[in-house]
Amino acid sequence: xxxxxxxxxxxxxxxxxxxxxxxxxxxxxxxxxxxxxxxxxxxxxxxxxxxxxxxxxxxxxxxxxxxxxxxxxxxxxxxxxxxxxxxxxxxxxxxxxxxxxxxxxxxxxxxxxxxxxxxxxxxxxxxxxxxxxxxxxxxxxxxxxxxxxxxxxxxxxxxxxxxxxxxxxxxxxxxxxxxxxxxxxxxxxxxxxxxxxxxxxxxxxxxxxxxxxxxxxxxxxxxxxxxxxxxxxxxxxxxxxxxxxxxxxxxxxxxxxxxxxxxxxxxxxxxxxxxxxxxxxxxxxxxxxxxxxxxxxxxxxxxxxxxxxxxxxxxxxxxxxxxxxxxxxxxxxxxxxxxxxxxxxxxxxxxxxxxxxxxxxxxxxxxxxxxxxxxxxxxxxxxxxxxxxxxxxxxxxxxxxxxxxxxxxxxxxxxxxxxxxxxxxxxxxxxxxxxxxxxxxxxxxxxxxxxxxxxxxxxxxxxxxxxxxxxxxxxxxxxxxxxxxxxxxxxxxxxxxxxxxxxxxxxxxxxxxxxxxxxxxxxxxxxxxxxxxxxxxxxxxxxxxxxxxxxxxxxxxxxxxxxxxxxxxxxxxxxxxxxxxxxxxxxxxxxxxxxx
Numbered sequence: 352x353x354x355x356x357x358x359x360x361x362x363x364x365x366x367x368x369x370x371x372x373x374x375x376x377x378x379x380x381x382x383x384x385x386x387x388x389x390x391x392x393x394x395x396x397x398x399x400x401x402x403x404x405x406x407x408x409x410x411x412x413x414x415x416x417x418x419x420x421x422x423x424x425x426x427x428x429x430x431x432x433x434x435x436x437x438x439x440x441x442x443x444x445x446x447x448x449x450x451x452x453x454x455x456x457x458x459x460x461x462x463x464x465x466x467x468x469x470x471x472x473x474x475x476x477x478x479x480x481x482x483x484x485x486x487x488x489x490x491x492x493x494x495x496x497x498x499x500x501x502x503x504x505x506x507x508x509x510x511x512x513x514x515x516x517x518x519x520x521x522x523x524x525x526x527x528x529x530x531x532x533x534x535x536x537x538x539x540x541x542x543x544x545x546x547x548x549x550x551x552x553x554x555x556x557x558x559x560x561x562x563x564x565x566x567x568x569x570x571x572x573x574x575x576x577x578x579x580x581x582x583x584x585x586x587x588x589x590x591x592x593x594x595x596x597x598x599x600x601x602x603x604x605x606x607x608x609x610x611x612x613x614x615x616x617x618x619x620x621x622x623x624x625x626x627x628x629x630x631x632x633x634x635x636x637x638x639x640x641x642x643x644x645x646x647x648x649x650x651x652x653x654x655x656x657x658x659x660x661x662x663x664x665x666x667x668x669x670x671x672x673x674x675x676x677x678x679x680x681x682x683x684x685x686x687x688x689x690x691x692x693x694x695x696x697x698x699x700x701x702x703x704x705x706x707x708x709x710x711x712x713x714x715x716x717x718x719x720x721x722x723x724x725x726x727x728x729x730x731x732x733x734x735x736x737x738x739x740x741x742x743x744x745x746x747x748x749x750x751x752x753x754x755x756x757x758x759x760x761x762x763x764x765x766x767x768x769x770x771x772x773x774x775x776x777x778x779x780x781x782x783x784x785x786x787x788x789x790x791x792x793x794x795x796x797x798x799x800x801x802x803x804x805x806x807x808x809x810x811x812x813x814x815x816x817x818x819x820x821x822x823x824x825x826x827x828x829x830x831x832x833x834x835x836x837x838x839x840x841x842x843x844x845x846x847x848x849x850x851x852x853x854x855x856x857x858x859x860x861x862x863x864x865x866x867x868x869x870x871x872x873x874x875x876x877x878x879x880x881x882x883x884x885x886x887x888x889x890x891x892x893x894x895x896x897x898x899x900x901x902x903x904x905x906x907x908x909x910x911x912x913x914x915x916x917x918x919x920x921x922x923x924x925x926x927x928x929x930x931x932x933x934x935x936x937x938x939x940x941x942x943x944x945x946x947x
Contacts, residue, residue: 666701
């Protein structure tokens with residue numbers, strides 16, 4: 352498997368590139384900055400990338416294009432986890448338009464219920480970013496930007512059908528009315544699915560039926576220019592998913608989960624050098640489970656941010672405050688159901704001649720766990736106009752979830768927050784549209800929370816995750832190439848054993864070529880062996896795999912195109928979580944209409 356992933360990346364390195372725009376990103380620094388100037392290797396996935404991929408779910412897009420590991424307990428709509436740089440799933444902070452929509456009980460974000468129909472752009476930033484965003488960002492940050500009035504096409508529509516009785520439709524409009532930009536997008540996804548579990552699933556949960564999934568979603572953005580440099584806006588996002596899953600051989604178990612994020616904001620250019628942003632909103636994860644073990648779990652997270660970006664000399668300083676509250680309501684009797692976090696942050700990022708730097712500090716006052724201070728320092732030096740070397744160090748933390756602390760019978764109220772310190776070094780090359788980067792990282796996590804044999808969470812003394820990330824992206828005339836590979840050792844320091852569901856190596860290669868009205872492409876998604884539980888017990892080993900996916904699209908006209916995707920061409924049997932099924936060979940075909 353090591354050789355196969357190395358070959359995947361090498362194939363990308365052999366190509367030269369022609370032209371590619373330097374995307375503007377915000378997640379790595381909290382303010383707009385050309386990707387070429389960031390000190391983190393940011394991956395940008397655009398709506399065009401998603402459309403060309405032909406994928407149906409965010410989980411599949413991140414696995415193929417995001418440079419991260421994924422785990423999933425079944426197929427469409429089943430719970431999915433993301434591993435960034437070998438850290439736990441709860442160590443990745445997921446934002447939608449700057450808002451947290453995670454579950455404070457589970458401690459993760461339901462990626463399986465974030466629909467592709469609403470996404471304009473995704474920014475994936477690996478590395479410790481607690482000094483920018485607070486708790487949870489030990490492994491990195493994934494920020495999803497929904498379609499907006501300034502970026503979305505004037506009119507769009509799509510409809511598709513595929514294997515497993517899958518169908519989807521979506522539509523959107525963008526209008527500019529004087530000083531007001533408006534965008535509204537709606538989508539619907541439905542699949543009969545396949546059996547989520549194997550007969551070997553523990554506790555007798557297997558039900559030999561098809562586990563269907565349905566999702567209805569909507570997003571809207573409104574931005575009004577009061578005057579030049581002064582904007583008032585509103586963002587709305589909602590995804591309503593209903594997933595059938597196995598929890599016993601005779602019951603029809605359903606997880607009905609609604610994710611919501613809304614915010615109002617005021618962006619003001621106070622002076623030529625000073626920009627202020629005030630945003631108030633709320634993210635909600637509302638989950639209702641029916642069947643053998645019914646339950647209801649709702650997380651409400653009111654959020655307030657005031658951020659100031661001030662141009663100072665050759666860089667930009669940021670300073671701001673944030674407030675986050677977490678309200679839990681459930682029919683499960685949690686001992687505590689509320690906490691809040693008051694935060695202050697600052698930083699300075701810039702460059703002068705051949706020198707680039709980033710410095711950030713943040714202090715979070717958690718009503719349950721007291722004050723935590725985190726920081727980040729990064730420096731890069733341009734050896735040439737195209738070649739840079741960089742170094743960095745950061746600290747991060749994560750507060751235990753309400754399930755970790757208070758779930759009856761399976762909790763530990765004495766848990767301590769997880770803490771982390773990391774360092775990294777890298778080299779990057781960018782010229783004429785080609786981007787190459789290599790990053791070495793070394794992350795030590797103390798008090799890592801793991802489950803003991805009785806499924807009770809405990810603080811592990813220490814975990815160490817070190818490794819190397821390689822990435823390449825380029826355009827060669829009408830040929831587009833994207834390759835990523837990670838080689839890592841995510842281990843429990845005491846035993847030297849792999850942490851659960853993490854491979855020592857994984858990677859992807861995606862290539863697509865335009866030929867007249869056609870665009871054809873292929874992907875390889877590969878991973879080494881993993882273990883489903885701590886300790887590398889042989890019975891929990893999941894073998895490595897390599898999947899081949901193919902895509903094709905045909906432009907019927909300037910506005911209308913037909914797109915097709917064939918996943919898992921060779922019908923490979925593989926596992927992302929032990930005792931749970933994954934999709935076999937499957938096809939999806941869609942018709943897309945879009946006007947500028």
